[in-house]
Amino acid sequence: MNKEIEILVVEDSLTQAEQLKFILEKKDYKVKVVNDGLQALEYIGKSMPDLVITDILMQKMDGYELCQEIKEDDKLKHIPVILLTSLSDPIDVIKGLKVKADNFITKPYNEHFLVSRIQHMLINIELRKNRISEIGIEVFFAGEKHFINSERIQIIDLLLSTFDNAVQKTKELEDTNNELKKAFETIGRLERNYRAILESNTDALLVINDNKEILYLNPAAKKLLGKNYEELIISILDFEQIKKGVKEVTINYEEGNQVIGEMCISDTDWEGKEAYLLSIRDITEKVHLREKLRIQSITDELTTLYNRRGFLSLVEHKVNFAKRNKKGMLLFFVDVDDMKCINDTLSHNHGDCALVGVSDILRDTFKENDVIARIGGDEFAILSMDVSERDVEKFVNKLLNNQKEYNDKSNYPFNISMSVGAAYFDPENPMSIGELMARADRLMYKNKNCKGRAEDYNS
Structure with missing residues (x-):
C-alpha cells in the first residue's frame, strides 16, 4: 500500500x-x-x-x-x-x-x-x-x-x-531521567565499593594533591604512618617532581624506629579533581631478608670474610676508583702452609680452626677499609687502598709479627704459617684485575717455595 x-x-x-x-x-x-x-x-x-x-x-x-x-x-x-x-x-x-x-x-x-x-x-x-x-x-x-x-x-x-x-x-526526558537515576545509583554503588576496597586494603593508601594536602588515608595508612602522618609523607615525597611508578622509601619515626616501604604513585581523580594515589607497602622484612641473602652470597660462611664473588665485585669498583683518583693499591695473596697436613693428621675441625685463625690475623694486620677475602680453600686475598709500593715490607712484617703472637697464645696443636705474594697497582701504568691477581699469585708461590726476605715479596 x-x-x-x-x-x-x-x-x-x-x-x-x-x-x-x-x-x-x-x-x-x-x-x-x-x-x-x-x-x-x-x-x-x-x-x-x-x-x-x-x-x-x-x-x-x-x-x-x-x-x-x-x-x-x-x-x-x-x-x-x-x-x-x-x-x-x-x-x-x-x-x-x-x-x-x-x-x-x-x-x-x-x-x-x-x-x-x-x-x-x-x-x-x-x-x-x-x-x-x-x-x-x-x-x-x-x-x-x-x-x-x-x-x-x-x-x-x-x-x-x-x-x-x-x-x-x-x-x-523521563526515560533519560530514569537512565540518569540508574547511572547515579550505579556510580554511588561503585563509589561505595571503591571506598570499601580502600578501607579494607592492608596496604597504606593515600590521596594527595599538588598542595601537599592529604585528601584521604585508609586505616592501614594511619597505622603505618602514625599520628604525624602529614610530616612523614612530606619527608618521603619530592612534591616538586613526583615521579610515577614504584620506588623504595624509608620512613623514620621520632622514636628512632625505621620502616622501609615500597611506594607506588599514580594519577587519580578524587571528587572531580586531579590528585595522586599513593600505595605504600611495608617491605621491611623483605628488604632485610634480601640484604641478608646478598651478604650471604658474597661472604665466606666459616671466616665471615668476603668470598671470591664478593672480593671480585668489590675489587672492580676499587680499581675503577683508583684509576680515576690516581691512587696506588697493593694486592696480597696469602696461602696457608701445610693445610693438608693439619686436615689429614689432626682433623678437618682443626683445619677450620686454622682458617679462622688466619682470618683473625689478617683483620689485625690490615686497615678496616681494606678488602679481605677467602678466595679458595686455604687461599686469601687482600686489597689495600691508597698505599705505595714501599708499604709492602711494612704490611708483611706486621703480618708475620701478628702470626707469631697468635701462635704463642694459641692452645691448638699446630702453628699457623703463611706464604705471601704482593702486586702493586700503579695508577700511572694500570693493569687489569686478572693481571694483578696473576702477579700476586705467582709471587706468593715463589715465596712459598723459598721463604724470601720481606723486601722480596713483590719482586
Whole structure:
C-alpha cells in the first residue's frame, strides 16, 4: 500500500536527508530528496507528491516560505506539509500556523514516532477530504499580533502534533531521567565499593594533591604512618617532581624506629579533581631478608670474610676508583702452609680452626677499609687502598709479627704459617684485575717455595 504514496523530502543536509530516506523506504514509501525550497516547488509542480517533509533552516528558501508557497497555490494546497523543527522557540508554532503547516516533527526524531506521525496524518487527511472550512483569526503571541487563516482542521492537526511532540519529548526526558537515576545509583554503588576496597586494603593508601594536602588515608595508612602522618609523607615525597611508578622509601619515626616501604604513585581523580594515589607497602622484612641473602652470597660462611664473588665485585669498583683518583693499591695473596697436613693428621675441625685463625690475623694486620677475602680453600686475598709500593715490607712484617703472637697464645696443636705474594697497582701504568691477581699469585708461590726476605715479596 505504501508504495503508492510518494513523499518529498526537502533537506539541505545530505546525511540527514539520506537517513530520513532510509527510514521511509524501509516502510515501503516512495521517496524523492531535494536540497532546497526552489527545487522542491519545481518538483511538486511536476509530480504532485502525496506528502512533503521539509526542514526549516535552508538556503535560498526556508521551510516556512516553501510551506506558504504550497498552501497559497490552489493546485498544491491540498498537499500536506510536515515541518522538521527543534521547536526551540514557542513562536515556531505560530509561524507554522501562519503558513498553514499541517504538522510538526521535532528533531532529533525517533524513527518509530516519525513513521507513526506520517501514517496518522495520511489517514486523517483521507478522512477529512470533504470537510474543509476556512477561518481567519487575529492572535497576540510573544509580543506580536499574528493573523491565522489556516483551515480549522489544519490548526487542530498542528496543535495536536505539537502536543504529541511535547508528550514524546516528555517521555524521552523521563526515560533519560530514569537512565540518569540508574547511572547515579550505579556510580554511588561503585563509589561505595571503591571506598570499601580502600578501607579494607592492608596496604597504606593515600590521596594527595599538588598542595601537599592529604585528601584521604585508609586505616592501614594511619597505622603505618602514625599520628604525624602529614610530616612523614612530606619527608618521603619530592612534591616538586613526583615521579610515577614504584620506588623504595624509608620512613623514620621520632622514636628512632625505621620502616622501609615500597611506594607506588599514580594519577587519580578524587571528587572531580586531579590528585595522586599513593600505595605504600611495608617491605621491611623483605628488604632485610634480601640484604641478608646478598651478604650471604658474597661472604665466606666459616671466616665471615668476603668470598671470591664478593672480593671480585668489590675489587672492580676499587680499581675503577683508583684509576680515576690516581691512587696506588697493593694486592696480597696469602696461602696457608701445610693445610693438608693439619686436615689429614689432626682433623678437618682443626683445619677450620686454622682458617679462622688466619682470618683473625689478617683483620689485625690490615686497615678496616681494606678488602679481605677467602678466595679458595686455604687461599686469601687482600686489597689495600691508597698505599705505595714501599708499604709492602711494612704490611708483611706486621703480618708475620701478628702470626707469631697468635701462635704463642694459641692452645691448638699446630702453628699457623703463611706464604705471601704482593702486586702493586700503579695508577700511572694500570693493569687489569686478572693481571694483578696473576702477579700476586705467582709471587706468593715463589715465596712459598723459598721463604724470601720481606723486601722480596713483590719482586
